[in-house]
Amino acid sequence: MRELTYLEPDDTTEAVAAVSGDPEAAYLGGGTNLVDHLKLGLATPSTLVDVTGLPMDTVEVHTSGAEPVMRIGANVRNSDLAAHPVLRAHLPVVSRALLAGASGQIRNQATTGGNLLQRTRCVYFQDTTTPCNKREPGSGCSALQGYGRYNAVLGASDACVATHPSDLAVALAAVDAVVLVQGVDGERRVPFADLHRLPGDEPERDTTLAHGELVTGVELTASPASRTSTYAKVRDRASYAFALVSVAGALDLDEDTVRDVRIAWGGIAHKPWRATVAEDALRGKRLTEDAVREAVEAELADASTTDQSAYKLPMVRNTTAHTLLTLAGQAGDPR
Amino acid sequence: MTLAVDGTEHTVDVDTRTTLLDALRERLGVTSVKKGCDHGQCGACTVLLDGRRHLTCLSLAVAHDGAEVTTASGLGEDDELHPVQQAFLDHDGYQCGYCTPGQVCSAVGALDELKEGHPSHVTEELEGEAEPTEEELRERMSGNLCRCGAYAGILAAVRQAAGEQEVAS
Numbered sequence A: 001m002r003e004l005t006y007l008e009p010d011d012t013t014e015a016v017a018a019v020s021g022d023p024e025a026a027y028l029g030g031g032t033n034l035v036d037h038l039k040l041g042l043a044t045p046s047t048l049v050d051v052t053g054l055p056m057d058t059v060e061v062h063t064s065g066a067e068p069v070m071r072i073g074a075n076v077r078n079s080d081l082a083a084h085p086v087l088r089a090h091l092p093v094v095s096r097a098l099l100a101g102a103s104g105q106i107r108n109q110a111t112t113g114g115n116l117l118q119r120t121r122c123v124y125f126q127d128t129t130t131p132c133n134k135r136e137p138g139s140g141c142s143a144l145q146g147y148g149r150y151n152a153v154l155g156a157s158d159a160c161v162a163t164h165p166s167d168l169a170v171a172l173a174a175v176d177a178v179v180l181v182q183g184v185d186g187e188r189r190v191p192f193a194d195l196h197r198l199p200g201d202e203p204e205r206d207t208t209l210a211h212g213e214l215v216t217g218v219e220l221t222a223s224p225a226s227r228t229s230t231y232a233k234v235r236d237r238a239s240y241a242f243a244l245v246s247v248a249g250a251l252d253l254d255e256d257t258v259r260d261v262r263i264a265w266g267g268i269a270h271k272p273w274r275a276t277v278a279e280d281a282l283r284g285k286r287l288t289e290d291a292v293r294e295a296v297e298a299e300l301a302d303a304s305t306t307d308q309s310a311y312k313l314p315m316v317r318n319t320t321a322h323t324l325l326t327l328a329g330q331a332g333d334p335r
Numbered sequence B: 001m002t003l004a005v006d007g008t009e010h011t012v013d014v015d016t017r018t019t020l021l022d023a024l025r026e027r028l029g030v031t032s033v034k035k036g037c038d039h040g041q042c043g044a045c046t047v048l049l050d051g052r053r054h055l056t057c058l059s060l061a062v063a064h065d066g067a068e069v070t071t072a073s074g075l076g077e078d079d080e081l082h083p084v085q086q087a088f089l090d091h092d093g094y095q096c097g098y099c100t101p102g103q104v105c106s107a108v109g110a111l112d113e114l115k116e117g118h119p120s121h122v123t124e125e126l127e128g129e130a131e132p133t134e135e136e137l138r139e140r141m142s143g144n145l146c147r148c149g150a151y152a153g154i155l156a157a158v159r160q161a162a163g164e165q166e167v168a169s
């Protein structure tokens, strides 16, 4: 491992200046992904700027508007956020997604901001002996011809077929979160759909953030749909494994007609995949299994699979149908 | 940096690259914390860090200056075993014992989380209280692997400890 300078900034301005001004500096949050990457040689920063001491560790709930708004500090640990009573009541999909990720220990360590910025678990990305465009731009993609069971089936490119590993990110995509970001020029609000990117010919860039921009928090606004929402994750073992396919769903019904529906998929693409085509197809329709399957089919029109990844299509069809029909059952059952 | 480990204060110089796990084992000689995978995949290195269960292999030591670390050997009082430790003995919750210190620390942390009302992936009603059922305990202990496959005993031990906690509260 390369020699490391470790800094503890006094405030976010100092932190942002330290990383922005040094191309070899990186932020350190809970460390659950980055510390492993240091050991594996996937990340080779010369300086780590530890942001965990900065005052971004609270959840504020604002109830003055029509719907509760949660401002979640980037340092709030995954376990604490999952257990937050307002989240559990108004945005259960987010709580469920967090609880479906990692293990009890890791959820105590991992932060809200760090969870969103974790990197792919593509086996080739994590193996420095193989070519990988994400790790080493221009070296080639080993997953295209190699082990392809985890590969993306939507939005991939010739350069990269990796998937995004975060469960939380899939839920946040479904509920239209806003990411609060601080850079040298001040703060900006990034709609969640604009945070992560598709690989194109720059797979080394997971997000649209500039080097040195710091995620300081996430803002969530509840909605009728978000109150009837959940997260379903299909994986190789019952717990403590990444998703093969996952579905975040939220539903608001008027009798049995869809007033509002949100669908986002994990394990499918380089970014959490918000299924807007399927949502549009369902809005205003009666919610039936056939309607859901038809809508999902429209979303999957451009899917591209290999023998090894083809299983993901029936998996995402079935999981989406199951998720929305389960939510419809809940919506119809007055609690 | 300073670390309080099982009630003893230590001051130690560490390279910035040293993990908390290596600082404990290699620098302070605290071998009750185990290194299994060193990549956050097995739970052998679990301690209670400032009271919460934590993987020491995924933390840099310098990031935890002043922290309070409890390993499995710091759990009991004087000569008394901690109820979770006793339960592991009662139910043969181990075979080779290598994963056991991590299992024990993780179980203590998991039972605290349950008591604080934290839900889990298998909790049916997110807004209700989770009960220490077999399903809940399996899910909550999923971050600790056992190469010997002593899971049946581990589960029985954690169930016993959870039951005692319920009776006591």
Ligand code: FES
Pocket: B034, B035, B036, B037, B038, B039, B040, B041, B042, B043, B044, B045, B046, B055, B056, B057, B058
């Ligand atoms: S040694 Fe830390 S999780 Fe395996």
Ligand code: FES
Pocket: B093, B094, B095, B096, B097, B098, B099, B100, B145, B146, B147, B148, B149, B150
């Ligand atoms: S008792 Fe041997 S690894 Fe668990």
